[in-house]
Amino acid sequence: MAFSDVVKDIEGYQEILKDIEILRKYGFDYSSQKGNIGQVIENFHPKRIEFSVSEIIEETASTKTIRLVPKHGSLPPFQAGQYINVYVEVGGVRTSRPYSISSPPNQAAFYDITVRRVGDGFVSDYLLDDINVGDSLESTGPAGNFYYNPLFHGNDLVFIAGGSGITPFMSMIREVTDKNLNRRIHLIYGCDNPDDVIFGDELSRRSRMHANFTWDLVVSTPPEGYQGITGFITAELMKSLLGDISSRTFYLCGPEAMYTFCGREIAAAGIPPRKVRVEMFGPPKEVFRQPGWPQGVSSDAVFKVAVRGGRTIDARACEPLMISLERAGIVIPALCRSGECSLCRTKLISGKVYQPSGVKLRKSDRDFGYIHACMSYPIDDLEIMI
């Protein structure tokens, strides 16, 4: 019997042929790319993407959306909720910052990033003040684990956003409502005041048009006469807005202070940790106020950091080691800059660092003396190996 006859009897063979037929009609048939696997992988997982800025949209007085179109080829697909790490050179310093993609994955022509000004910002000020339509930017490919997983998250989702933490949710909300997906979303969005609300009109419009999307705004420092919900997002408020919360999956995204506060409130509302997904927007602002910060190390202390085989630099206790290295022109690989992805793993040969809670250091890294430079603060003179 010929091989071509035997192969037809293999279980699943006919189904695969049908799938190939469907893909030929409606998808992309990668068989034409045979022998070119490296290029196909590079298209899906590029190390770098070069963009042109095609549009800048003023969202609020402190926030702009920067629309990025690829300079070459097409953009890799991503999951709603993922981010790109944007590379910049500011005042001679080469650095990067992650920004969530706020446009939905069903829109493949561009990525939007939505940047909010932070007090005394470095990269955010540069992006908001110095980047214009037609300029070039460079980033990593999309990354991160803050996205919907149909196997574990169910169809009933609660999004808790603080300030610019709305951006990954915007991508998810746009995708679910654009595609009429079978998911129910209730967004609770905390802002300092009503003028800070990003995407407010669009959220209201989508909520009016889609029964499966609801949102509530919670304002912490309301102007006089404000009629809406005020205060903080507490367990009590969640229960009153959401009703039965036991079967829902919670997603939490925002600045560190909100992440800590709401994380506690979600736990107080009786939601088990396995039902809570979190994304923290970068290192804490005032690390010396974090639990466990060593008494006796002042926030303006400066330590010596010797890079084995390289130079010795000064590093401030209150600044992540990665930033001190970048200030000195030493750039190490980075992606999340929030202690999660492990790309900035650095060997600590001697000395001590403070690492805030939330840093996802593998046990083997801890045992063998590795740290995540993006979320490690020197509290002693150090020797490191990059």
Ligand SMILES: Cc1cc2nc3c(=O)[nH]c(=O)nc-3n(C[C@H](O)[C@H](O)[C@H](O)COP(=O)(O)OP(=O)(O)OC[C@H]3O[C@@H](n4cnc5c(N)ncnc54)[C@H](O)[C@@H]3O)c2cc1C
């Ligand atoms: C996964 C993820 C997604 C995010 N998504 C968004 C988003 O969608 N929108 C958004 O607005 N933000 C987002 N962020 C936060 C964003 O990445 C930045 O942290 C934020 O824009 C602040 O950056 P900054 O450089 O302006 O300020 P900081 O990093 O806080 O810098 C503050 C100060 O540090 C000093 N400094 C910092 N770096 C250097 C350097 N290399 N050299 C010299 N001095 C330096 C300067 O004195 C500066 O004034 C996200 C963060 C993460 C982790």
Ligand code: FES
């Ligand atoms: S850059 Fe991801 S852990 Fe440091």
